Amino acid sequence: MKRFIKILYPAACLMIGMLLGSCTDHKAVIDANTQIADHNWAYINRVKFDCKIDDDKAAYNLYFNLRVTDKYKYSNLFVLIYETPPGGQKKVTRYELKMASKDGEWLGKGSGNLYSYQVPFKTAVKFPAAGNYHFEIEQNMRDNPLHEVSDVGLRVEKAN
Numbered sequence: 001m002k003r004f005i006k007i008l009y010p011a012a013c014l015m016i017g018m019l020l021g022s023c024t025d026h027k028a029v030i031d032a033n034t035q036i037a038d039h040n041w042a043y044i045n046r047v048k049f050d051c052k053i054d055d056d057k058a059a060y061n062l063y064f065n066l067r068v069t070d071k072y073k074y075s076n077l078f079v080l081i082y083e084t085p086p087g088g089q090k091k092v093t094r095y096e097l098k099m100a101s102k103d104g105e106w107l108g109k110g111s112g113n114l115y116s117y118q119v120p121f122k123t124a125v126k127f128p129a130a131g132n133y134h135f136e137i138e139q140n141m142r143d144n145p146l147h148e149v150s151d152v153g154l155r156v157e158k159a160n
Helices: 002-021
Strands: 028-035 047-053 060-069 076-084 091-098 109-111 114-125 131-139 149-158
Touching: 028 047, 028 060, 047 149, 060 076, 060 091, 091 114, 131 149
Parallel strands: none
Antiparallel strands: 028 149, 047 131, 060 114, 060 149, 076 091, 076 131, 109 114
């Protein structure tokens, strides 16, 4: 019995380690989300992310991550995304995220009363230089605060 445990325990640990190691996303440079306090996203509460780009020759895809509750009252969301390159000038771009079809059906992935979205806002983009890039995401709707927003995030991944 002791011999069986001596063989089984290391084999089980190795198997668990391999399974956990295979779950990592090797394409992602960053995939982070920030929870919005009380599901009320105010203009002044910009969500901030830093992303280290090592390879300025590679192309990258950038995604806006969002989770809202089923009580979110709009079919879209406008955001301002501020991007500051290393040693460079801050640039701001306005984006619209379509969240529901014309008949009101949510386009995101639903789980309970939450709907998740991961929407590309830049594809196959090459960063001008390697270094640390700073991103800020600000809601740009008429409501302030914007209710029923659970999480906001950013994903940067190497393009194929």
